[in-house]
Amino acid sequence: MKFCLDVFSSLTLCRFLFDMSSDSLLKSQRSPSIVILDFGSQYSELIARRIRETEVYSIVLSYSTSAAELRKLAPKGIILSGGPSSVYTASAPLSDPEIWDLDIPVLGVCYGMQVMVQQLGGHVTAAVGKAEYGKAPLHVDDPTALLTNVESGSTMWMSHGDSVDKLPRGFVRLAHTSNTLEAAIALHTKRFYGVQFHPEVVHSTQGMVMIRNFVYNICCCQPDWTTSTFIDEAISTVRSQVGDKKVLLALSGGVDSSTLAFLLKRAIGDQLTCMFIDQGFMRKGEPEFLMEFFDQKFKINVQYINARERFISKLQGISDPEDKRKVIGREFIRVFEEESERLGPFDYLAQGTLYPDVIESSGTNLDPKTGERIAVKIKSHHNVGGLPKDLQFKLVEPLRMLFKDEVRKVGRALGLPEEIVGRHPFPGPGLAIRILGEVTDEKLNCLRDADLIVREEINRAGLYHEIWQAFAVLLPVCSVGVMGDQRTYAWPIVVRCVSSEDGMTADWSRLPDSLLQIISNRVVNEVKGVNRVVLDITSKPPGTIEWE
Structure with missing residues (x-):
């Protein structure tokens, strides 16, 4: 089977991303106010x-x-x-x-x-x-x-x-x-x-x-741009773009891809196949939860692919965060290509790419004279800057003009349950970019346990929906500690909790001291390989929400 081939150089990819956001809108029926x-x-x-x-x-x-x-x-x-x-x-x-x-x-x-x-x-x-x-x-x-x-x-x-x-x-x-x-x-x-x-x-x-x-x-504008308007126009655009072809969706279980799954299901029905790739970087218990939620509860066709060993092996010896993101992005596409040979054929790959992804990966602007970026690049996102040069799918990205809170509104309007719509953002590369330095199975297991404790205790305190993101980060350094009169030399866990409206700016969340004490005690006592817990109190800017 042969796919349509779109060849991107780095510059061409950035130009393609910007052209998609401008040309498609210039050709749309709706005129911008x-x-x-x-x-x-x-x-x-x-x-x-x-x-x-x-x-x-x-x-x-x-x-x-x-x-x-x-x-x-x-x-x-x-x-x-x-x-x-x-x-x-x-x-x-x-x-x-x-x-x-x-x-x-x-x-x-x-x-x-x-x-x-x-x-x-x-x-x-x-x-x-x-x-x-x-x-x-x-x-x-x-x-x-x-x-x-x-x-x-x-x-x-x-x-x-x-x-x-x-x-x-x-x-x-x-x-x-x-x-x-x-x-x-x-x-x-x-x-x-x-x-x-x-x-x-x-x-x-x-x-x-x-x-x-x-x-x-x-400007004397009229308020005629609503969530229902977006859904109607997005469905119309997808149907026009896709026709009777089949679409493969990269389903991660996050708000973005989940909303996209519901939107595409309404737009093209059985032409949609979702593929959940378990790359080994998910939070504890998530693969099982997501398969039950989409496949059994909502009858959306989801194919489960266990690729944990494959992704871990590709990251051996890699410590640089940009390299990790790009390796994971390329490997995602390769797995999709291989598995779609078995399940397909598919002409289109759907992604839950959003505005912040595009902005931080390449900016939204290129100098028309030099072709160089005017906006300063902050970091690559696996579904934007990490796409391979020989991408063998046409992309369907109906959410790429939206911010996270807009996506949540769309999800709720489409009937997506609150347990998914209200979930905290989770990066595409998963825990691989919350482990600084090289990723190993031992570090992943350690971080999964610590991250679960952070989220459990924030939930128990009734603060989950007051916080934009709450998670744990594992640092690749060790410090001396003492447990049971024995010397320890183990990793520290960083607790990162931020408040935000759109992810573009964020402030660190002021958690109660009593909650921080509970989290610290549980992590140190329950997570093997950790003897210290620290709190990140940096806002964005100057920092970013994620550490990598």
């Missing part, structure tokens, strides 16, 4: 998420999108994202200057505001000694238009090293901070607005007030 032009910010897709939170449809396109293309799309508003560049450098990415003549409201965010200022005749300079990173109180000077109902002194999230030192003609100041004189600006006659902070992140306490002001009051 708000277009975000991406200058390489890690938060660009989060802006789109916040717009959709207002039930208004938004998409992300490259900053290089021409005014002519935007005129065809006819959005009611344009947002210029942040980015890592400086507008006064020769290589700085800039928007098509003709967008300022489209008679469409524009909101510039951080770097996007600086682009607006620079292109319209103002001036931006390096804020020597006055850079702002983190929370800052915003002092409102003009409580109208964009800042309607925004309280002076409310907290906004700053992240900039450059500042505006001269406004373009006709612009006025809306707000300032102690370090930034032009923190929010406006050209009311043209409906151009700029903010030097990030209203889209949860740390900006009244950021959503500004976003709603822009979406509803300034």
Whole structure:
């Protein structure tokens, strides 16, 4: 049997991922109400998420999108994202200057505001000694238009090293901070607005007030983008893409792939076959639970593949987290190819890829001149950056435009039980990236037992649904301890619990001391090979949620 062959180089893969998110939307029947032009910010897709939170449809396109293309799309508003560049450098990415003549409201965010200022005749300079990173109180000077109902002194999230030192003609100041004189600006006659902070992140306490002001009051959008609308359009798109061909779904049992299984079952029925590959990196008892849940309870066709020894052998001697992710990603595809020969033929591979996966793997933007990423790569995800160059499936990824909380809404609307919808996120490579360094059977067994204790006790304390992710990490170092008057030299377990809304930013969860004591006592007493428990109190940023 022969599959359709899609050959990807690293650059081509990144370009493919971005083209899929832009071209498919440009060709869709639904016109975006708000277009975000991406200058390489890690938060660009989060802006789109916040717009959709207002039930208004938004998409992300490259900053290089021409005014002519935007005129065809006819959005009611344009947002210029942040980015890592400086507008006064020769290589700085800039928007098509003709967008300022489209008679469409524009909101510039951080770097996007600086682009607006620079292109319209103002001036931006390096804020020597006055850079702002983190929370800052915003002092409102003009409580109208964009800042309607925004309280002076409310907290906004700053992240900039450059500042505006001269406004373009006709612009006025809306707000300032102690370090930034032009923190929010406006050209009311043209409906151009700029903010030097990030209203889209949860740390900006009244950021959503500004976003709603822009979406509803300034752009006059209608709230017509809902969960049911997404489901209807996703089902239609899948049916159109797949036709009468068969689809193989990589089912992990997490929220994403489980929701996708329910969505595809409704869209194409018996054309769907789910394959659960037990790669040996799952949490304790999960393979058995998932097979019973999907195959027996919901009658979804799931093929169980035991590939534990195969995956473990492939990771022998590998310690680098990027290498581990890529090896696991390639091996997943290889197993699918081999098993589909037996079960198929299949033309399509379905994956529960989400926005954060794509953002952190490759950014959402490529420079049209050089083909290089503008956004900074954080880490690869096994289902994005780890795909092999000779991928022998066409991909079906209907959830790739959604954030985790959106997926949960879709899952609930499709009838997915809460015991699955409310589960904490679990990385595709599983426990392999929660064991730092080389992965062994002994370490896996140790981590499984510790991780189960962490989740059991958080459940018992009634805190499971108040926490975004709770898990254990095993470090590849040993420390001296004493148990029963005997010297021990064993591994430490890290307890990692974070609170978040979308996974893009996160804060460490403040667990009660009594709960931490119970977890520590149980882990040390019940898990062989561990003599120490430590707590990770790092937020994202500067850290990531996972350790690898």
